[in-house]
Amino acid sequence: MRIESRRRWAIAWLTGPAYLWLAVTIFLPLSAMLYFSFQKKGPFGRHASEFSLKHYEAFFTKGYLQDLMWRSLEMGFHVTLLCILIGFPAAYWLARRIRGRWREALFLLIVLPFWSNALVRIFSWTIVLRPDGVLDRAVHLVIPGLPTIDLTDSYAAIIIGLVHSYLPYMILTCFLSLQAIDESLLEAARSLGARSWTILARIILPLAVPGLAAGSILIFVPVIGSFFEPRLLGGPKGTVIGTVIEEQFTVVSNWPLGGALSFILLAIVLLILAAASPVLKKHMSTT
Amino acid sequence: MSAVDVRNVSKRYGATTALDRVSLAFPNGSFFALLGPSGSGKTTLLRALAGFVEPDEGMILIDDQDVARIPSFRRNIGMVFQNYALFPHMSVFDNVAFGLTVRRMPRADVRQRVGEILELVRLDGLDQRKPRQLSGGQQQRVALARALVTEPRVLLLDEPLGALDKKLRQDMQGELKRIQRTVGITTIFVTHDQEEALTLSDRIAIIDEGRLIQVGEPGDVYDRPHTRFAASFLGDANFLSGPVRDSGIMVDRVGHIATTSPLPAGDATIAVRPERIRLVACDAATQDNRIEGRVAERVFSGASLTYTVHTDAGPLRVLRQNADGDVIDIGERVALVWLADHSVVVEN
Numbered sequence: 001m002r003i004e005s006r007r008r009w010a011i012a013w014l015t016g017p018a019y020l021w022l023a024v025t026i027f028l029p030l031s032a033m034l035y036f037s038f039q040k041k042g043p044f045g046r047h048a049s050e051f052s053l054k055h056y057e058a059f060f061t062k063g064y065l066q067d068l069m070w071r072s073l074e075m076g077f078h079v080t081l082l083c084i085l086i087g088f089p090a091a092y093w094l095a096r097r098i099r100g101r102w103r104e105a106l107f108l109l110i111v112l113p114f115w116s117n118a119l120v121r122i123f124s125w126t127i128v129l130r131p132d133g134v135l136d137r138a139v140h141l142v143i144p145g146l147p148t149i150d151l152t153d154s155y156a157a158i159i160i161g162l163v164h165s166y167l168p169y170m171i172l173t174c175f176l177s178l179q180a181i182d183e184s185l186l187e188a189a190r191s192l193g194a195r196s197w198t199i200l201a202r203i204i205l206p207l208a209v210p211g212l213a214a215g216s217i218l219i220f221v222p223v224i225g226s227f228f229e230p231r232l233l234g235g236p237k238g239t240v241i242g243t244v245i246e247e248q249f250t251v252v253s254n255w256p257l258g259g260a261l262s263f264i265l266l267a268i269v270l271l272i273l274a275a276a277s278p279v280l281k282k283h284m285s286t287t
Numbered sequence: 288m289s290a291v292d293v294r295n296v297s298k299r300y301g302a303t304t305a306l307d308r309v310s311l312a313f314p315n316g317s318f319f320a321l322l323g324p325s326g327s328g329k330t331t332l333l334r335a336l337a338g339f340v341e342p343d344e345g346m347i348l349i350d351d352q353d354v355a356r357i358p359s360f361r362r363n364i365g366m367v368f369q370n371y372a373l374f375p376h377m378s379v380f381d382n383v384a385f386g387l388t389v390r391r392m393p394r395a396d397v398r399q400r401v402g403e404i405l406e407l408v409r410l411d412g413l414d415q416r417k418p419r420q421l422s423g424g425q426q427q428r429v430a431l432a433r434a435l436v437t438e439p440r441v442l443l444l445d446e447p448l449g450a451l452d453k454k455l456r457q458d459m460q461g462e463l464k465r466i467q468r469t470v471g472i473t474t475i476f477v478t479h480d481q482e483e484a485l486t487l488s489d490r491i492a493i494i495d496e497g498r499l500i501q502v503g504e505p506g507d508v509y510d511r512p513h514t515r516f517a518a519s520f521l522g523d524a525n526f527l528s529g530p531v532r533d534s535g536i537m538v539d540r541v542g543h544i545a546t547t548s549p550l551p552a553g554d555a556t557i558a559v560r561p562e563r564i565r566l567v568a569c570d571a572a573t574q575d576n577r578i579e580g581r582v583a584e585r586v587f588s589g590a591s592l593t594y595t596v597h598t599d600a601g602p603l604r605v606l607r608q609n610a611d612g613d614v615i616d617i618g619e620r621v622a623l624v625w626l627a628d629h630s631v632v633v634e635n
Contacts, residue, residue: 184370185372191443195360
């Protein structure tokens with residue numbers, strides 16, 4: 001019995017700090033926000049705390065909030081899809097074609113955007129994408145007759161900026177998955193009569209699913225909550241659920257509505273992950 | 288089932304020559320071992336047969352068709368990899384069925400073929416397992432079944448038993464031989480293990496530094512090695528050298544050593560297997576050849592003992608069966624005797 005209780009103490013001592021850390025950094029702020037989201041008014045001025053569901057009701061009664069939520073999910077889907085379409089081939093190329101010093105150099109180029117401030121990065125894109133900007137000039141240098149390219153305040157600009165910001169996650173996670181695939185598996189498939197496309201579809205892609213899934217989650221979740229990229233690159237067209245939530249805190253001071261919308265967003269993310277988890281589990285367990 | 292013919296195949300990697308004009312015929316239905324130390328080029332040759340390495344020169348004929356420049360997926364070969372290379376995300380069934388589904392065989396036929404082949408390798412009932420749920424020996428069988436299910440023209444094995452422990456290796460040797468005989472497929476396997484080559488194959492090719500040293504049946508290659516390398520790589524050997532003198536050589540400070548093999552002019556080297564030498568008392572009756580010496584070392588390995596005897600011709604090793612349990616003490620003077628038939632002339 002004594003050994004048993006000492007063991008329990010040891011476990012408590014060893015895991016305690018981690019749980020405390022989680023409690024302070026995640027659980028407490030989240031519960032505070034949860035509390036506010038069920039209040040009638042924010043913590044400003046003198047009024048008694050009053051329980052209310054009206055901010056959650058607002059989401060379900062005001063159609064524009066649902067539209068914006070849908071817009072954010074669509075944006076997350078588009079950005080993730082583009083990151084897969086660009087990131088997977090890039091990771092494949094890095095993992096299986098490039099060797100030695102070139103690979104290091106290319107890795108540096110991929111990670112480089114991470115070292116610059118996100119705001120600076122997004123502002124730079126506005127310079128690139130505006131009329132008579134870098135992109136416009138470059139295109140006209142090649143094909144002079146084209147009309148002016150103006151991507152300022154457009155959905156395309158938001159997507160470009162977000163893809164650029166989040167692409168490295170996809171490349172890195174896919175790279176790790178692809179690099180772990182033993183060359184002899186591909187040789188075995190080839191010796192059994194499989195051509196390159198068959199090998200890609202039946203061996204490489206299934207084995208890269210963990211990387212694709214991890215990358216997609218790392219991209220999709222922050223993108224649907226993003227606010228400054230849509231605002232800076234989309235201007236008036238850049239209103240998404242993320243910008244609305246941010247405004248509730250910084251402009252309108254309606255913390256309860258901001259909190260409620262945040263929790264609805266969180267719930268949707270969790271629902272999507274739960275729906276995807278059987279598929280993920282199946283693939284993750286094989287490697 | 289097909290005959291494979293390798294003609295003048297060379298492969299260079301930068302300054303190193305992996306294969307140097309190798310010509311080798313693999314008869315239809317044979318179980319052929321490519322034996323050599325690591326880096327000898329034996330694996331390069333196997334990979335060239337599989338289509339993973341394109342030779343710089345030469346032809347590789349399977350059924351009289353040159354496949355040297357035909358991609359792997361159109362060669363119809365079966366290959367078992369050293370690490371088995373089973374697809375980790377597929378069940379045993381899907382692994383084995385892979386080659387058939389790639390060929391777009393109807394589902395019912397696939398099911399039947401896979402069932403038959405799993406029965407042949409004695410894995411029936413495990414078809415829904417994942418590779419990581421299998422033991423090493425079972426994985427080996429899956430790899431074999433996967434390679435055989437498409438009825439390939441040639442079966443290639445890369446160090447097939449290298450990853451298994453000794454007991455399992457011996458069991459699998461028997462299994463491999465049984466399966467090969469049942470299917471009757473031309474089988475070529477790479478190994479650095481001389482015992483494996485001797486027990487499994489009906490033909491052995493010894494390869495060293497990218498060149499073919501000797502080809503033949505295991506007994507022939509063992510009894511009549513052509514070179515010093517062949518004699519010492521396949522089994523163990525003592526070497527004696529000296530100028531040629533009437534059907535033998537004169538060895539310094541020892542005298543005449545007789546042989547029945549044909550001798551070159553000038554100097555020659557003779558190889559004698561340790562188990563072909565008998566250790567006798569100094570006053571016992573002699574055989575064709577006799578050298579006296581003092582026992583310097585004795586290594587006990589269960590069924591046999593290996594003695595190192597210091598003689599005037601240098602240290603010589605003698606293998607003696609542990610039949611009656613009598614042991615010769617270190618320091619004792621003995622005579623080493625053997626027949627002229629067992630003196631094999633080898634090239635240096």
